[in-house]
Amino acid sequence: MTRIEVTVNGVRRDAEVEPRQLLVYFLRETVGLTGTNVGCDTSSCGACTVLLDGESVKSCTLLAVQSDGREVTTIEGMASDGEFHPLQEAFHRNHGLQCGYCTPGMIMAAASFLHENPTPTEEQVREALEGNLCRCTGYQNIVKSILDAAGQMSGVKA
Amino acid sequence: MDVLLPRTLEEALEMKAAKPEALPIAGGTDVMVELNFDLHRPEALIDICRLPELREWKRENGMIFLGAGVTYGRIMRELSELTPLTQASRTVGSPQIRNRGTVGGNLGTGSPAGDALPVLAAYDAEIELASANRARSVRWNEFHVGVKKTALEPDELILGARWRAVRGPGSFSKIGTRNAMVISVAGLCLVMDDDARAVRVALGSVGPTVLRASEAETFVAEELTRSGNWDDPGADLPVDAMGAFAERVAAAARPIDDVRGTAAYRRHACAVLARRALGWALAARREGVGRP
Ligand SMILES: Cc1cc2nc3c(=O)[nH]c(=O)nc-3n(C[C@H](O)[C@H](O)[C@H](O)COP(=O)(O)OP(=O)(O)OC[C@H]3O[C@@H](n4cnc5c(N)ncnc54)[C@H](O)[C@@H]3O)c2cc1C
Ligand code: FES
Ligand code: FES
Numbered sequence: 001m002t003r004i005e006v007t008v009n010g011v012r013r014d015a016e017v018e019p020r021q022l023l024v025y026f027l028r029e030t031v032g033l034t035g036t037n038v039g040c041d042t043s044s045c046g047a048c049t050v051l052l053d054g055e056s057v058k059s060c061t062l063l064a065v066q067s068d069g070r071e072v073t074t075i076e077g078m079a080s081d082g083e084f085h086p087l088q089e090a091f092h093r094n095h096g097l098q099c100g101y102c103t104p105g106m107i108m109a110a111a112s113f114l115h116e117n118p119t120p121t122e123e124q125v126r127e128a129l130e131g132n133l134c135r136c137t138g139y140q141n142i143v144k145s146i147l148d149a150a151g152q153m154s155g156v157k158a
Numbered sequence: 159m160d161v162l163l164p165r166t167l168e169e170a171l172e173m174k175a176a177k178p179e180a181l182p183i184a185g186g187t188d189v190m191v192e193l194n195f196d197l198h199r200p201e202a203l204i205d206i207c208r209l210p211e212l213r214e215w216k217r218e219n220g221m222i223f224l225g226a227g228v229t230y231g232r233i234m235r236e237l238s239e240l241t242p243l244t245q246a247s248r249t250v251g252s253p254q255i256r257n258r259g260t261v262g263g264n265l266g267t268g269s270p271a272g273d274a275l276p277v278l279a280a281y282d283a284e285i286e287l288a289s290a291n292r293a294r295s296v297r298w299n300e301f302h303v304g305v306k307k308t309a310l311e312p313d314e315l316i317l318g319a320r321w322r323a324v325r326g327p328g329s330f331s332k333i334g335t336r337n338a339m340v341i342s343v344a345g346l347c348l349v350m351d352d353d354a355r356a357v358r359v360a361l362g363s364v365g366p367t368v369l370r371a372s373e374a375e376t377f378v379a380e381e382l383t384r385s386g387n388w389d390d391p392g393a394d395l396p397v398d399a400m401g402a403f404a405e406r407v408a409a410a411a412r413p414i415d416d417v418r419g420t421a422a423y424r425r426h427a428c429a430v431l432a433r434r435a436l437g438w439a440l441a442a443r444r445e446g447v448g449r450p
Binding site: 002019020022041042043044046049052055056057058060061062063065066068069109112113127128130131132 | 159160161163183186187190191194195203205207208231251252253254255257258337338339
């Protein structure tokens with residue numbers, strides 16, 4: 001077992017982890033945050049996307065020990081004081097999900113992207129989602145949701 | 159399985175000397191997929207993603223040093239003036255992969271489809287290696303000695319790549335089966351070196367290792383000299399020169415048939431990429447891009 005110290009959604013955690021444990025299982029099973037999904041376990045689908053020091057990464061192919069000393073943000077860390085994050089609001093408003101399996105990963109990928117590019121074009125949003133698969137929506141409403149959220153977040157009307 | 163967590167390069171090299179079988183893991187975008195598929199069960203991993211020495215890049219004395227641990231995401235943000243390297247980085251996987259994946263990992267995996275590799279070949283890069291008791295550097299073509307085979311000794315780590323900064327336009331382009339998250343069927347990097355009056359062309363995914371198209375390089379440099387283009391970027395090349403260049407590039411490829419494409423298709427793709435890359439470079443020269 002290896003001792004790690006990682007901040008998850010603002011809360012510092014000290015934990016003993018198996019060196020082999022993947023970050024996504026640390027989050028789901030040790031910390032109990034089951035919002036982050038696993039779809040493929042080989043970096044293909046993006047369902048497991050979380051933020052590591054603010055950048056999007058796939059938690060299915062990262063070891064929990066590699067997050068030692070870092071900050072991890074999951075979908076559960078997006079809302080604050082009982083208020084949805086603008087991305088969550090926008091997905092709700094624009095029907096950006098059907099089954100919802102890809103949604104946490106989509107939102108985390110979008111959060112990282114909007115931080116880099118707060119006023120993207122539709123084309124840029126589509127490019128930013130190249131690592132995230134959705135088998136339900138056909139992406140149309142996901143893109144719409146992200147553009148809407150970008151508008152809300154940068155204070156411009158979408 | 160153990161995971162060793164060194165904090166400095168020195169510590170990492172000592173650990174590697176003591177336990178040469180420990181597999182380095184940087185971004186893990188190649189290593190972890192193999193582990194999850196259970197293709198590989200290393201006894202130990204050595205996590206090098208936080209070593210500060212590998213995470214730096216610098217310019218000194220006309221040379222560029224790119225640390226093995228610099229991610230594609232950082233290259234795109236911090237080194238955007240290195241056009242071919244940035245273009246290659248932009249095509250790797252998806253944002254999540256680019257936030258983790260490193261050029262050192264691309265070198266370590268040594269797939270002929272590694273997108274950073276044709277760029278290092280076209281820059282004529284030296285790969286810097288170190289173990290606890292020695293440091294050495296090998297030229298890019300001595301580092302990859304076969305498909306996924308490198309000259310790395312068991313006690314060594316890759317420190318990074320170093321090359322002479324070039325003045326002149328260049329590009330990286332690749333062909334794949336779709337637009338996103340795709341492994342190259344053929345990739346090409348072209349670099350024009352205005353000072354040396356040379357053109358360098360490297361091909362990925364069309365041989366056991368990355369290849370340089372030396373005959374095509376000499377041919378086009380001579381055509382540029384003959385037409386006066388080195389001194390006057392407005393001067394046109396003879397009409398058939400583009401096609402002749404593309405043919406020579408395609409002839410340098412040593413492709414095979416595989417699940418991603420046939421050898422014939424790959425050769426054709428090389429010719430198409432070559433013609434486009436030369437066209438872009440000539441246009442950039444005409445517009446004065448890449449000149450002081
Ligand atoms: C979904 C997906 C898409 C991808 N798309 C592309 C693509 O489009 N183009 C492309 O080129 N690649 C692609 N890859 C492959 C991979 O992302 C790249 O090869 C990347 O550069 C690997 O870097 P890494 O830091 O993650 O390497 P790791 O997985 O950490 O390591 C890879 C190998 O290099 C060795 N290694 C790493 N650093 C060092 C060092 N400093 N010294 C000694 N050995 C070292 C490791 O031991 C291992 O053998 C993709 C991978 C995934 C999962
Ligand atoms: S579960 Fe991580 S990318 Fe699919
Ligand atoms: S909403 Fe079902 S996978 Fe995207």
